[in-house]
Amino acid sequence: MATPVVESLFITLKRGMAGVRHQHVRxxxxxxxxxxQQTVxxxxxxxxxxxVAKIPHLLTLETNLxxxxxxxAQAEAxxxxxxxxxxxA
Known part of the structure; x- marks a missing residue:
């Protein structure tokens, strides 16, 4: 069975930009x-x-799968x- 192809990434910003290096903000x-909490x-x-690998402490990454x-799972719940x-009695 072939592995499924990851076509897109869903990236969510988990932390604010206050106190973060300028390079990370860019x-x-x-x-x-x-x-x-914005997701793109x-x-x-x-x-x-x-x-994404440069700033994993700021982001959450999900594949389309x-x-x-x-x-x-959320819909089922x-x-x-x-x-x-x-x-x-």
Whole structure:
């Protein structure tokens, strides 16, 4: 069975830019992030992976496959469950 291809990366900025080196701020802006908890979708290229590798303490990285699995699990958790019926004696 062939391994699935990772086509896109979902990058989330987890920390603010206060007190961060100027070079790191430039990398975050080049990725396209401007505020905390913002998520952007970028293509999976060596250049993008290199930019993310320079500042892993500021970012969270998900592949398209990981994101789909996480969103499916969240949807399953939010599904309505049958009500609990309690019979009193």
């Amino acid at each position: 990398i975050v802006k080049a990725i396209g992030l401007t505020y905390r 979708e970028r293509t999976n290229t060596p250049a993008m992976r290199g930019a 990981q994101r789909a699995a996480r969103l499916a 939010r599904k309505l469950r049958p009500p609990v019926i309690v019979k009193h």
